[in-house]
Amino acid sequence: MATAKQNTKRRQEQIAQATLALVAEHGLAACNVAAVARRVGLVPSALYRHFRNKDHMLDAAVEVIQSKLLDNVRAVCARQTHAIERLHDLLQQHVQLIKKSRGIPQVIFSPDFYVDRPQRRARVCDGIRQYLAAVADMIREGQATGTIRPGLDAETAAVLFLGLVQPSAVLWNLSSGKFNVARHAEKAWPLFVQILTTG
Amino acid sequence: MATAKQNTKRRQEQIAQATLALVAEHGLAACNVAAVARRVGLVPSALYRHFRNKDHMLDAAVEVIQSKLLDNVRAVCARQTHAIERLHDLLQQHVQLIKKSRGIPQVIFSPDFYVDRPQRRARVCDGIRQYLAAVADMIREGQATGTIRPGLDAETAAVLFLGLVQPSAVLWNLSSGKFNVARHAEKAWPLFVQILTTG
Amino acid sequence: MATAKQNTKRRQEQIAQATLALVAEHGLAACNVAAVARRVGLVPSALYRHFRNKDHMLDAAVEVIQSKLLDNVRAVCARQTHAIERLHDLLQQHVQLIKKSRGIPQVIFSPDFYVDRPQRRARVCDGIRQYLAAVADMIREGQATGTIRPGLDAETAAVLFLGLVQPSAVLWNLSSGKFNVARHAEKAWPLFVQILTTG
Amino acid sequence: MATAKQNTKRRQEQIAQATLALVAEHGLAACNVAAVARRVGLVPSALYRHFRNKDHMLDAAVEVIQSKLLDNVRAVCARQTHAIERLHDLLQQHVQLIKKSRGIPQVIFSPDFYVDRPQRRARVCDGIRQYLAAVADMIREGQATGTIRPGLDAETAAVLFLGLVQPSAVLWNLSSGKFNVARHAEKAWPLFVQILTTG
DNA sequence: AATGAATGAGAATTCATTCAT
DNA sequence: AATGAATGAATTCTCATTCAT
Incomplete structure (x- = not known):
């Protein structure tokens, strides 16, 4: 029962991760202090x-999600230069994130997180807006370099980009993992490319 | 305080609606038996x-949502015959449903509803599948009558149809109603039509 | 364990009395919800x-004390007409109250009751002021009828009247009941009468 | 954050004073080890x-109070020789003590200090008895030198002496400092002198 | 059919205290 | 001598549920 002592910085990370994992796996209601503590290997009061x-x-826990999303953006921007490639890469990263850290998007979309907690709501809203803004920027870059058609509204397309993966994430969750998110993404991607290019 | 006695059928409806409204408005955590009872005008034990x-x-409460979604499908099918018109109408109905019964979709996507409740999960999954199937059917009908291009995968497009409204619903909720769902739908719709028609 | 159901009015009285008794007998710190419940014969959550x-x-619980003090005043006023007799009677009632509801005055004088609870402080302060005002009124009546010397400041004498019993109450408590409050009151009373009458 | 190391004797004094100050200012309940430590500038475990x-x-902390009370007695005895002057001086010192170390008397009268702590109770009881004995001695000295009337019971008068200041101390506390303790003492003093002298 | 009292299982949080460093 | 992490007991309060009326 006795765990080796760790410094606060390390413990905070562990606790945030445990909290996130619990919410993702068993829902906000099941995420009580005792459960988090058990997962970290401590006693609740600790x-x-x-x-x-x-x-x-x-x-x-919310911070952890935010940073993972934005890490994806950064990684993709570093890896790819071509706009459409970037978007494709980001889509795949997003799919991976959903499959790896199961349920993270659901956490974000869980209203219980926000009721009577306006700061957290604002925080998450801001995080998503940043993600959307990053996607819109990629699109505008593509327009600047001529790979994406100029008439397209970048903001609308960015929201639609989210729509490429979000419904399938929900289905994946509801079907207990039977719905194939990656395959849907693969099949939906050409349709999105069509929007980006054909006019 | 004493409420007129009502038969069970009527009461069950009232309670289901009150439960749904509470979850939608204040989240699952705030939806306790006492709150539901208060809303119905009864005492918890009643x-x-x-x-x-x-x-x-x-x-x-879940049943109520399901039936509202499928009611939309039926109404649209009765009202429109042209496939693309139907989809457009359904999109608008969906947007209305989201704005009217605030947060209903979020309820469906709230993982806390399903953890350790496999029957309910299956029930909701089924409901969404039915909705998707109805959309896919509309698309296939369009393909049969030549208004939608034949090469398109109906299932993939149906999921994408959900993606037309779902991300914006989340944004609407997170932004406390500032994000304009209807306008986004209007702007995204032509892009979706493009997928349906252009090959 | 199961106790016969009682209506709320009755239970509130029981709980108030149990709370008061606990504070008086074992102190504010020992007066926790579980202990009160046990004393009433209920489960804490009840x-x-x-x-x-x-x-x-x-x-x-504070209300109970207040009303007991003011009940004493009323009873004494009903029973006696002569000012000095009234005061003597009130003194004896006060002594009885202390001995019967052991520690009540200590409750009033316990600072933990008031810290960060300004309303309660004001409430108790008001109660004591009323008691003092009643005593001062008795003294002024005595002055009007000529049994108490006119030069005496009624307010000062009223506070001193409290001093007749308060220190001995403390000693009684600290000595675990060995100090004889009633006897001290009897011996101190003539000294107070001297103040009231001799000029 | 790191505090210079101090020897135990010095630390014990600091801790006792901090404990007393906390109880006096915010009540026994607010006097927890963490708060004491903070006040001393240490960490709880230290x-x-x-x-x-x-x-x-x-x-x-109780010791500190005891010694302050007896210090007052010693100082007054050193300063004054005449019995009545001594008592007057002691009264003023007591009033000063109350105003300076706010609430110290209340600490003494706080039952929570004593419940289930018989040794402490006995200790404080003894301290007050010593104080009372000192006052009674002053009175008897006055009787020996003829400045106080011989018929007076010294013990009873000593308790009454406490009553001169104690009720007003309570009122001062309850009224959040609005009640004027010093003025009441001044006005009550002549009445007490009357008891001491007039027969 | 509806009420009001009671229950019992948890939930979050506080706090004195211990222990290794 | 002092620190920081960890513990375990206690405490207040919430909530779904039962039961007699």
């Missing part, structure tokens, strides 16, 4: 040395 | 004459 | 049907 | 090098 209260743990 | 337990109330 | 929270229980 | 446990810290 968590309060590292976080003021449960709310702060959930905030930290 | 609900147990009409439902075995809270879980059954939530099941009833 | 108390929350009758009181919003522990604070409201403590408020009710 | 206190346990200087005191076996919290109880011993509270005992030390």
Whole structure:
């Protein structure tokens, strides 16, 4: 039962990850302090040395998601230069993220996270907007270099890009993993490319 | 305080609606038996004459959503005959449903509804599949009558149809109603038509 | 364990009394919800049907004290007409109250009751002021009828009247009941009469 | 954050004073080990090098009060020789003590200090008895030198002396400092002198 | 069919205290 | 002598549910 002592920085990370994993796997309701503590290998009260209260743990969990999303954007931008390639790569990364950290998008879309918690709502809203803005930027770059047709509204297309993966993520979850997210993405991608290019 | 006695059928409807409204407006966590009872105008213990337990109330709430979605399908099929018109109409109905019964889609996508409740999960999954199947049917009908290009995969396009509205619904919720769902739908619709028609 | 059901009015009284008794006998720190419940013969959570929270229980306990003090005043006024007799009677009632509801005055003087609870502080302060005002009124009546010397400041004498019993109450408590409050009151009373009459 | 190391004797004094100050200012409930440590400028666990446990810290705090009271007695005896002057001086010192170290008397009268702590109770009881004995001695000295009337019971008068200041101390606390303790003492003093002298 | 009292299982949080460093 | 992490007990409060009336 006794775990080796770790410093607060390390523990905070562990707790944030455990919180996120619990919410993703068993839902917000099942994510209680005792369960988080068990997962970290501590006693419930021990968590309060590292976080003021449960709310702060959930905030930290949200941060983890945000950074993963934006990490994807950065990685893709570093890896690809061509706009459409970038978008394709990002789509695949997003799919991987969903499959790896199961349920992360659902966490974001879970209203219970936000009711009576306007700051967190604003925080997440901002994170998604940043993601959308990054996608829109990629599209505009493509327009600038002539690979994407100029008439297209970048913002609308960016939201649609999210729509490429979001419904299938939901289906994947509801079907307990039977729906093939990656395959749907592969099949939907050409349709999206058509929107980007054909006019 | 004393409410006129109502027969069980009527009460069950009231309770299901109250449950749904509460979840939609304040989240699953805020939807407790006492709150539902208050909304119906009864005392908590009174609900147990009409439902075995809270879980059954939530099941009833899910039914309400399902039927609203399928009602939309039926209404649209009755009203429109042209495939693309039908899809356009359905899109608008969906947007209306989201704006009217605020957050209903989020309820469906709320993982807390399903964890450790495989029957409910299956039920909702089935409901969405039916909705998707109906959309795919519309597309196939369009292909049969020549208004939609034959090469298109109906299932993939149906999921994409959901993606037309789902991300914007999330944005609408997160932004506390500032994001304009209807306008996004209007702007995204031509892009979807392009997928349906241009080859 | 199962206790016969009682209506809320009755339960509130029982809870207030149990709370007061606990504080008086074992101190504020020992007065937790579980202990109160045990004393009433209920389960802790049952108390929350009758009181919003522990604070409201403590408020009710304070009310009980207040009313006992003012009941004494009323009873004495009804029983005696002569000012000095009244004061003597009130002194004896006060002594009885202390011995019967052991520690009540200590409750009033316990600072933990008031920290960060300004309303309660004001409430108790008001109660004591009323008691003091009643005593001062008795003194002024004595002055009007000529049994108490006119030069005496009624307010000062009223506070001193409290001083007749308060220190001995403390000593009684600290000495675990060995200090004889009644005897001290008897011996101190002539000294107070001297103040009232001799000029 | 790191505090210079101090020897235990010095630390014990600091801790006792901090404990007392906390109880006096915010009540016994707010006086937890963490708060004491913060006030001293240490970390909670550090206190346990200087005191076996919290109880011993509270005992030390009680000692501080005791010695302050008896210091007053000694100082007054050194300063004044005439009995009545001594008592007047002591009264003023007591009033000063109350105003300076806000709430110290209340600490003494706080039952939570004593419940289930018979040794502490006995200790405080003894301290007050010593104080009372000192006052009674002053009175008897006055009787020996003829400045106080011989018929007066010294013990009863000593308790009454406490009553001169105690109720007003309570009122001062409850009224959040609005009640004027010093003025009441001034006005009550002549009445007490009357008891001491007039027969 | 509806009410109001009661229950019991948890939930979050606080706090004194211990222990390795 | 002092720190920071960890523990375990206690406490307040919430909530689904049962039961007698």
